[in-house]
Amino acid sequence: MTHKNDFLRKGPAGLVVVPLLFALVTLALLAVMFKVFAAPYYSLVEWFMETSVVETQPKDLFDEAAQTLTNTENDRTAQEEPEQETIPLSSITYPSKGDRYGRITIAGTTVDAPVYYGDTNSILNQGVGTYVDSSGAGIPGESKTILMAGHNNTFFNDLQSVEVGDVVTIETHYGTYTYTVERCEVRDYQDTTTYDFTRTDENLILYTCYPFDALGFTPNRYFVYASYTSGPELDADR
The missing domain is CATH 2.40.260.10 (Sortase)
Structure with a gap:
C-alpha cells in the first residue's frame, strides 16, 4: 500500500521540504514570542531616545540680556527707572x-x-x-x-x-x-x-x-x- 506523502518521507524532496517547513514554523513562533515579551520595553526605549536628544543650538537669553544691560549702564540717568508692570x-x-x-x-x-x-x-x-x-x-x-x-x-x-x-x-x-x-x-x-x-x-x-x-x-x-x-x-x- 502506498501513501500520498511517501515522497516527503523517502524521496530527495523530503530532505529539503521538511526541514524548510520546520525552520519557517520555528521563525514564526520566535517572532510572535519576541513581540509579546519585548512590547513592555518599547515605551522605555522611546523615552530613552527622547530624553537623550540634545537640543540643537540652545540660546543663553539670560546672559545676552545681562550683557545688553551692562552695555547700557553708562547711558542711564542717576535715577533708576521703575520696572514695568506689564510687558507686551x-x-x-x-x-x-x-x-x-x-x-x-x-x-x-x-x-x-x-x-x-x-x-x-x-x-x-x-x-x-x-x-x-x-x-x-x-x-x-x-x-x-x-x-x-x-x-x-x-x-x-x-x-x-x-x-x-x-x-x-x-x-x-x-x-x-x-x-x-x-x-x-x-x-x-x-x-x-x-x-x-x-x-x-x-x-x-x-x-x-x-x-x-x-x-x-x-x-x-x-x-x-x-x-x-x-x-x-x-x-x-x-
Missing part, C-alpha cells in the same frame, strides 16, 4: 526648548541655579528645568502654573532647607519675579493632583526626587508651592 509678550524673545532664560535663588538656602526652558535629562544636568509640555504650563509673568524641576543631588538638594515664608527669586531676561513659599509636601511621582494647569493665577511649583540623598529612581517627590509676589505681567494681547 510680543516684545520679548520667548524661549525655545534648551534655552537658558533665567536664574533661580531661594533666600535662606544655597539654591542658586540657571533656569532652562524644558526639562529633559540633558537640561536637568545643567540646571533647573521648566515643564513646557502643556498649554497650561507657563514661564514667569504668564499668569499660569510654573512647574520647575531640579535634581535632588545637585541644583535642588537644598530644597530641604526651604521654609514657609521664604522668598523665591527668578531673574529672567525680561524681568525679575518673586514668589513666597506657602507649603512643602512629599507626594508620589504619579500623583497628578500635585499641580493644576487650569489655574489662571500665577503660581510656582518646585520639585525634586525624595529623599534628598536618594540615588537612582525613587517613587516620591518633594514639592515646594509658592504664590506670586511681584514681577511684570506678560500681556499676550500686545
Whole structure:
C-alpha cells in the first residue's frame, strides 16, 4: 500500500521540504514570542531616545540680556527707572526648548541655579528645568502654573532647607519675579493632583526626587508651592 506523502518521507524532496517547513514554523513562533515579551520595553526605549536628544543650538537669553544691560549702564540717568508692570509678550524673545532664560535663588538656602526652558535629562544636568509640555504650563509673568524641576543631588538638594515664608527669586531676561513659599509636601511621582494647569493665577511649583540623598529612581517627590509676589505681567494681547 502506498501513501500520498511517501515522497516527503523517502524521496530527495523530503530532505529539503521538511526541514524548510520546520525552520519557517520555528521563525514564526520566535517572532510572535519576541513581540509579546519585548512590547513592555518599547515605551522605555522611546523615552530613552527622547530624553537623550540634545537640543540643537540652545540660546543663553539670560546672559545676552545681562550683557545688553551692562552695555547700557553708562547711558542711564542717576535715577533708576521703575520696572514695568506689564510687558507686551510680543516684545520679548520667548524661549525655545534648551534655552537658558533665567536664574533661580531661594533666600535662606544655597539654591542658586540657571533656569532652562524644558526639562529633559540633558537640561536637568545643567540646571533647573521648566515643564513646557502643556498649554497650561507657563514661564514667569504668564499668569499660569510654573512647574520647575531640579535634581535632588545637585541644583535642588537644598530644597530641604526651604521654609514657609521664604522668598523665591527668578531673574529672567525680561524681568525679575518673586514668589513666597506657602507649603512643602512629599507626594508620589504619579500623583497628578500635585499641580493644576487650569489655574489662571500665577503660581510656582518646585520639585525634586525624595529623599534628598536618594540615588537612582525613587517613587516620591518633594514639592515646594509658592504664590506670586511681584514681577511684570506678560500681556499676550500686545
